[in-house]
Amino acid sequence: MHTLADLADVWRWTSSSAEASGFATICVDSSTELAEVFLQTIKAGSKDPRKAYGEMLDQMMQLLRAFRDLPGKHVYITAKEEWAKDEASGAMKFQPMMPGQKLGQQLPYLFDEVFRLIVARDPQGQRQHVVCTQADYQYEGKDRSGCLAPFEQPNLTAIINKITGGK
Numbered sequence: 001m002h003t004l005a006d007l008a009d010v011w012r013w014t015s016s017s018a019e020a021s022g023f024a025t026i027c028v029d030s031s032t033e034l035a036e037v038f039l040q041t042i043k044a045g046s047k048d049p050r051k052a053y054g055e056m057l058d059q060m061m062q063l064l065r066a067f068r069d070l071p072g073k074h075v076y077i078t079a080k081e082e083w084a085k086d087e088a089s090g091a092m093k094f095q096p097m098m099p100g101q102k103l104g105q106q107l108p109y110l111f112d113e114v115f116r117l118i119v120a121r122d123p124q125g126q127r128q129h130v131v132c133t134q135a136d137y138q139y140e141g142k143d144r145s146g147c148l149a150p151f152e153q154p155n156l157t158a159i160i161n162k163i164t165g166g167k
Contacts, residue, residue: 025074032080053100112144
């Protein structure tokens with residue numbers, strides 16, 4: 001993907017092609033990298049690079065909503081993470097990493113499910129990957145379905161089946 005038009009073509013394919021109708025889940029990996037590429041493209045064609053951040057924000061939000069709202073699809077979107085200051089509390093908290101200051105803060109509000117993959121220790125002290133489905137004082141997370149445990153095994157098929165009741 002090198003341009004917003006490339007990603008728009010992918011969206012059109014996923015939303016209307018006969019071939020894409022066979023896929024139940026669509027993944028956008030990584031929204032951070034896409035935003036960085038779009039920002040560089042927009043800055044290259046702009047007389048005032050500062051305005052590029054607002055344009056990138058608007059375009060990314062529009063496109064991410066379009067993917068989120070694909071009918072009949074489960075949409076999985078990844079992002080890098082970074083430390084950021086919570087303006088309300090002043091505390092430092094992890095959030096999605098995005099160029100500029102606003103997109104990373106807004107991203108979790110777009111989705112019903114926000115997860116974080118971590119490495120934890122089981123009761124026997126063995127390292128294992130788990131998916132966190134709830135927020136805490138440092139990390140974003142949410143499960144609007146109410147069907148998930150605070151920690152789930154990192155199996156998207158199993159998680160989707162829990163949320164949808166296997167439908």
